[in-house]
Amino acid sequence: MAGASACITAYIVNMLGILSLWLYAAVLVLSFPVFIIGLFLWWMAEEGKEDIPFIGY
């Protein structure tokens, strides 16, 4: 939610001319990945129990 809010707020503020293009880009670079992973965490099936993967013979 925070990532999406930051992306949308930055977009609106940039459209209004308050936020410079480079600052807008910086906000997007930081918030877009958070938005994507946050979205996936929100709709994923469930959080499973941690396991030990194959770590060699």
Place this chain on the structure above:
Amino acid sequence: MIAQLILATFTGLLLLGIHRKVIARIQRRPGPPVWQEILHMLKFSFKSTWIPATASTVLFSGVVLVAIGIWTAAFFVMLTGGSLLVIFGIYMLHKIVEHGFGLSSGSPYGKFGGVRSVISAASEIPLFVSVAAIAIFTRSFDISDIIAYQTVHGPLMFIAFPAAVAMYIVILSKMPFGPFSIVESKELVSGYKTEHFGIWRAGLEVCNGLKTTVLLATFLMVFVGQLPILWLGAGMLLLVVSLSFACALTPMLSPFDSVTVQTLVTGLMLCYGAVLFIGVRA
């Protein structure tokens, strides 16, 4: 910009799906549907997810955010006609990110993938930097200046053909199932991304989609010039089909052969750059 980022991600994933389809048809297999990579990304995002007990929690999850973040930055640089040097830098960061993916999980497959990523970085990054030979013509590394140069003098693909070949090999190195795709080799299961499953893999797919779009579009901007959006799409499609042929018809090289071939091309590019430089000075 947000809509463009999402569109670029889906475009890149669709192109990767077309890549798989073309390879399959060349090899006389039916192959997956062209939207398979998009389905992969969505499928992984819905799956139950956790972090393996052997993983470094911060690195394991943080590296996915970094992977998406750096290619978001590269997309922005490309869109605004920024410096090619920044895209070189981001490409270098991506190799470090691949290494981080591999080392964070605690799995030997991931670690070997990460190590191979460093090996390939030693030859891919100089190869990418050798594209800088075009600056001898354009006197600038800015994509906007390179486009402006081509508007006057014609496509750099004809003027600096060896540099276009070097960049093509860089893109070929990043395509799945290619002769230089040693970091994702099947003897390492899925290489550096073996233990990243569920939403972490979905995040990596987003990164791959963005990366594919950025690299293909940058190639066309730097070597063909400014194209209308439909022509840009057609150019990217053509480029992907040609890469698919290269991937389908060549076996994956061993890590040392891969590095050797890339280093030889870099050596040839250095000779080409030296000849150009002497020509300009004379």
